[in-house]
Amino acid sequence: MEINSYSTWLEIDLNAITQNVAYIKRLTGVEVMAVIKANGYGHGARPAAQAAVQGGATWCGVARIEEALALRRAGISAELMVLGYTPPSKIPEAIDQQIVVSLFDPSQAETCLNYARINGGRLRAHVKVETGMGRLGMLPEEVVPFLRALQGSAIQVEGIFTHFARADEPESGYTQRQIEIFNQLLAELEQEGLKPPMVHAANSAAVFNFPQAWYNMVRPGNAIFGMSPSPAIHLDPALKPALTWKARLISVRTFPPGQGISYGSIYTTKSNERIGVIPVGYGDGFRRVDNQQVLVGGKRVPIVGRVCMDQAMLQLDTVPDAKPGDEVVLIGTQGDECISVDEVAKRWSTINYEVVCGLADRLPRIYTK
Ligand SMILES: Cc1ncc(COP(=O)(O)O)c(C=O)c1O
Known part of the structure; x- marks a missing residue:
């Protein structure tokens, strides 16, 4: 099989993406815009888009026009929307390719x-x-005159949306306030006969925490890949992680006591120690931090010494049978053990979004259904 020719690779379960989208669609009963910016959160934009569309997404959201154009070229016929900035010189292409801009x-x-x-x-x-994110957005009071001025122009405003800053903190009251500001504007637009047909606000956290913000479309990204929008939110058990990161042991040898392992010799063997090597490093989006673990033979083993650009070393004393060619899991499940993206994110002092978005292009993506 294809996988045998790789020493490290990502396995992407497209069926998980399809099912996650289908679940969100059933749960909300509204249209789903699958947010697949940044190469589909590292999973691969085109396959992720196809899987999401199969699950019932009628829209795909991206950050940049280049991402939208690549999806069109790849044959994605769903509605495509650029959620961020579109350079004006790209407007003709947006018009030609039926890409919706913000x-x-x-x-x-x-x-x-x-x-x-x-x-x-x-x-x-x-x-x-802008209702509280403090990023991109018109002030609510700018919207009515703006829409009035565009009536009958070459710009057809088909939707209105906002973005939540703290939907993963339902107790804070912050999102409720954002929703109130947005609803007030919607009521005003309704009164003026200016309300665009599509209304959307909910990112993944709001899909699960704020049903009153589903409007007629939701915009989940992270959740469609089976990740939790925040460590504070328990992932809905219906959502399945789509990504596994694997590698193979490329070397296993016993070093005598006193052997420095990797740059700087920050780890030194204390006795005869079995040290394995995996061909994974910070050049792949792994991180050069201490106290990391991976799975070998269904057990957690520590990474020892500094992570290099293309290699990392494992202490294999607890898996005496481990040998070159054996599969190692960096993210995902092996036997009864699991290393989640959240666990990795915690070790890296970041969030799961940054972990998957940082997975390097050079990692082959193997798609399973
Ligand atoms: C405007 C907008 N909508 C939706 C999303 C999806 O967010 P999440 O991945 O938290 O669901 C994002 C992602 O950051 C976004 O920028």
Whole structure:
């Protein structure tokens, strides 16, 4: 099988993505925009998009127009939306490829309008509203005059959305306040006859914590890959992790006492120790931090010495049968043991999002269904 020709690789369970999306769709009963920016959170944008569409996603959301254009070229026919900035010079391509852009600033919209006029055709857009994220978005009071001014123009506003800053902290009251601000604006737009048909706000955390913010579409990213939006949120057991990171032992040898292991000899063997090598390092998006573990023979074993760019060393005394060619799991399950992305994120003092987004391009992605 293909996997035999790799020394380290990612296994991506596309069926998990499909089922996770289908579950969110059943749970919410509204349209799902699968957020697959940053190479589908490291899982591979095109396969992730295909799997999500199979699960019922009618939209795919990305951060940049280049990501949307690549998905179109790859044959994704679902609605595609750029959630971040689109350079005005790319507006003609957005129009040609039926890609929906975000408008978050009246002056940005003005430039887009000029490009749309030159190009001919209509630019499809959703307006992004600032309700508490403190990032991109029009102030609520800017929206009514903005939409009025665009009526009959080359920009067709088909949706309105906002983004939550703290939906993973349901007790804080912060998201409720964001929802109130957004709802107030929606009521005003309704009254003025200006409310766009699509309304969306919910990221993964809000899908599970704020049903009142589902509107007519939800925008989960992290959850469709079977990850929890925050260590404080218990992952819904219906969601299945899609990613496993594996490697093979490429060397196993016994070193005598006093042998320094890896750069700087920060680890020195105390007795005759069996030390294994895996061909994984920070060049793959692994991290050069201490106190890490991987799974060998269904057991946790420590990484010893400094992680190099392309290799890391394992202390194998607890798995005496381990030999070159054996499978090692860096993220995922082996036997009864599991190292979750969250566990790795904690060791790296970060969040699971950063772990998967940092997985290097050079890691082969093997897709299973
Ligand atoms: C605008 C927007 N919507 C939705 C998402 C999806 O968020 P999550 O991965 O937490 O579900 C993101 C991701 O950061 C985003 O920027």
